[in-house]
Amino acid sequence: MAGSSDLYSPVMSDALVILGAAGIVIPVFNRFRITPVIGFILVGLLVGPFGLGRHVFDLPWLHYVTITDPKGLDLFAEFGIILLLFSIGLELSFARLWEMRRMVFGLGSLELIVIAASLTFILAALGQSMSGAMALGLALALSSTALVLKITETTTPVGRAALAMLLFEDIALVPIIFLLGALGPHAGDGVGNLLNTLFWGTVVVGGLLIFGRFLLPPLFAQAARTKSPELFLAASLLVVIVASLATAAAGLSPIVGALVAGLLIAETEYHSEVEEMTDPFKGLALGVFLITIGMSIDLAVVWENLWSILVATVAVIVLKSVVTGVMLRLMGARRGTATEAGILMSSPSETTLIVLTAASTAQLIQPGTAQFWQIVTALGLTVTPLLALAGKVMAKQVDGLEPQQRPAPGTTADDSKARTLIVGFGRVGHLVADMLTRHGRPYLAIDSDADLVAQGRRLGYTVAFGNAGRGDALLRLGAGDAAAVILTMDEPVTAQRIVRKLRLEFPELPILARARDAEHAAQLYRAGASYAVPETLESSLQLSEAALVETGVAMGPVIASIHEKRDEFREMIMERGGLAEKPSLKSGQLREA
Numbered sequence: 001m002a003g004s005s006d007l008y009s010p011v012m013s014d015a016l017v018i019l020g021a022a023g024i025v026i027p028v029f030n031r032f033r034i035t036p037v038i039g040f041i042l043v044g045l046l047v048g049p050f051g052l053g054r055h056v057f058d059l060p061w062l063h064y065v066t067i068t069d070p071k072g073l074d075l076f077a078e079f080g081i082i083l084l085l086f087s088i089g090l091e092l093s094f095a096r097l098w099e100m101r102r103m104v105f106g107l108g109s110l111e112l113i114v115i116a117a118s119l120t121f122i123l124a125a126l127g128q129s130m131s132g133a134m135a136l137g138l139a140l141a142l143s144s145t146a147l148v149l150k151i152t153e154t155t156t157p158v159g160r161a162a163l164a165m166l167l168f169e170d171i172a173l174v175p176i177i178f179l180l181g182a183l184g185p186h187a188g189d190g191v192g193n194l195l196n197t198l199f200w201g202t203v204v205v206g207g208l209l210i211f212g213r214f215l216l217p218p219l220f221a222q223a224a225r226t227k228s229p230e231l232f233l234a235a236s237l238l239v240v241i242v243a244s245l246a247t248a249a250a251g252l253s254p255i256v257g258a259l260v261a262g263l264l265i266a267e268t269e270y271h272s273e274v275e276e277m278t279d280p281f282k283g284l285a286l287g288v289f290l291i292t293i294g295m296s297i298d299l300a301v302v303w304e305n306l307w308s309i310l311v312a313t314v315a316v317i318v319l320k321s322v323v324t325g326v327m328l329r330l331m332g333a334r335r336g337t338a339t340e341a342g343i344l345m346s347s348p349s350e351t352t353l354i355v356l357t358a359a360s361t362a363q364l365i366q367p368g369t370a371q372f373w374q375i376v377t378a379l380g381l382t383v384t385p386l387l388a389l390a391g392k393v394m395a396k397q398v399d400g401l402e403p404q405q406r407p408a409p410g411t412t413a414d415d416s417k418a419r420t421l422i423v424g425f426g427r428v429g430h431l432v433a434d435m436l437t438r439h440g441r442p443y444l445a446i447d448s449d450a451d452l453v454a455q456g457r458r459l460g461y462t463v464a465f466g467n468a469g470r471g472d473a474l475l476r477l478g479a480g481d482a483a484a485v486i487l488t489m490d491e492p493v494t495a496q497r498i499v500r501k502l503r504l505e506f507p508e509l510p511i512l513a514r515a516r517d518a519e520h521a522a523q524l525y526r527a528g529a530s531y532a533v534p535e536t537l538e539s540s541l542q543l544s545e546a547a548l549v550e551t552g553v554a555m556g557p558v559i560a561s562i563h564e565k566r567d568e569f570r571e572m573i574m575e576r577g578g579l580a581e582k583p584s585l586k587s588g589q590l591r592e593a
Helices: 010-031 036-047 060-065 070-099 101-125 130-141 145-151 157-183 190-225 229-249 254-266 271-295 299-304 306-330 335-344 350-361 367-382 384-399 427-438 450-458 492-505 518-527 535-550 555-577 587-592
Strands: 420-423 443-447 463-465 485-487 511-515 531-534
Touching: 010 036, 010 060, 010 070, 010 271, 036 271, 036 367, 070 101, 070 145, 070 229, 070 254, 070 271, 101 130, 101 157, 101 306, 130 157, 130 306, 130 350, 130 367, 145 157, 145 271, 145 350, 145 384, 157 254, 157 335, 157 350, 190 229, 190 254, 190 450, 229 254, 229 271, 254 271, 271 367, 271 463, 299 306, 299 367, 306 335, 306 367, 335 384, 350 367, 367 384, 420 427, 427 443, 443 450, 450 463, 485 492, 492 511, 492 518, 511 518, 518 531
Parallel strands: 420 443, 420 485, 443 463, 485 511, 511 531
Antiparallel strands: none
8 A cells, every 4th residue: 555655746735735725815815805915925925935834844744735846836926927918918909008108118118217226326325336236226116017917907097007117117127137137247248139139029029910910810710619618718828828938939028928919819809708718827827926925035034134124125115106106297197096006016026036036147236135135025015915005095085086086966977878788699689789779879799609700790790709608708898887788699598697697796787688488588587687578479479469360350359368468478477587566578668667
């Protein structure tokens, strides 16, 4: 019989620790409405080599609840950042990125240069060599893409400002690393290497943009036709990995390739489905990254240098928040936006650790200095969620609800701009879209059949690819802001599930659903539908009416019997659907209701 040591696997043990952490941290912190970011960092602190891991030799059973191979997690952590940048690209699109060019290359470059110069001057005044101070200034000027964009929404003013600055920092990362290499005492042809990398990087990115526009739409269309989620997911990950490897081979960061891949897919009708598919992988991989941040904090070293570490951390946070806030105000941002964005961007970054390593390798700073600032960076990353909360509170106090943001009493949002979501774009969906268009009502139709989507787009309809029955697809497509959601698909079970989920998420949302018959209509009402229209019922009554008239029955008794029969069905739907009153089954009654 094999001993327990034969069954032990470091890889499986680490995987169980990570999955166990995710299973505990996410529900617990969501329960108290706290971002799981803090939880993952605390888990890394607990199970890492400076936490319980330091007692493994004394207590061997701790092997099963600690990370035994911290370096083995680096690849997964990097993959999490790659998926994060990919998801950012999905939300951006080239049109939106072009609109942001002034903020990316104006605000982003100005913020990085001013903060780096300020930190360089201060560190040089404190006795650091000029080259070392410059290296530390550039490293600490960077902000965390992984955490900031996890915390904020890129559609808000704060999120857009943060995204612009972070994008420029990610673009500038490779030139910064080459610059540090050129400043080192043993630097060779650093400038030549930099120019060579920029040339090949430009060639690779240009190739991705050109070939991606032609290859990605048919690739995802074919994957969509199979209706296989596994194939769709495989195609998405293939695109991300190939693009990341291509830019890495050219000497650029893999995250540049991931961002380009996201931008390319954002131009297709499959971007919402791709985002839905890859989101769980992004969340788990980012959790691994956060665990590695927690594992890098040595509490013993922190305790020995507690005051100097705290002073350095607070100084970096205050300087970065003030400079960023001032830059935003100079570019016309509101006081609240500038305050919140400045505080949100004030902590160092995961890329700070990369630049510190490059500076140490180039012998610009001593290993002890690098370790000190690595701890400062890890501590800053740990408090980033708390800084985000503080930023929101301070932004409200600074703004004081400015007049232009306070809604007038008794007014509501302009419903005329809210679009209707049509789920299913078969014959019924086409008809509904035509009627909405005729009356000037905006809509978005959704279907999981790639051929129907392509045909609808050719005919001028506003239709997108998406599987409404999976995950939060409707939420991503704007169900929360929709004027109404109309379910036209002939899939009874899926329709009931969607209605139930929408009603739970949005109690006031009008939900209109196509039903097969009276029994299905009752089930939809029980699930929460506002109106359920049984198509076979009404068509049967109209057919019966025509048959009776054509066979010689007087119109008066025919109309009376049809109304009587319709009322019987309404009574049945009311009872089986648990309704307080009889539902409407005709357009006239619907209009009166």
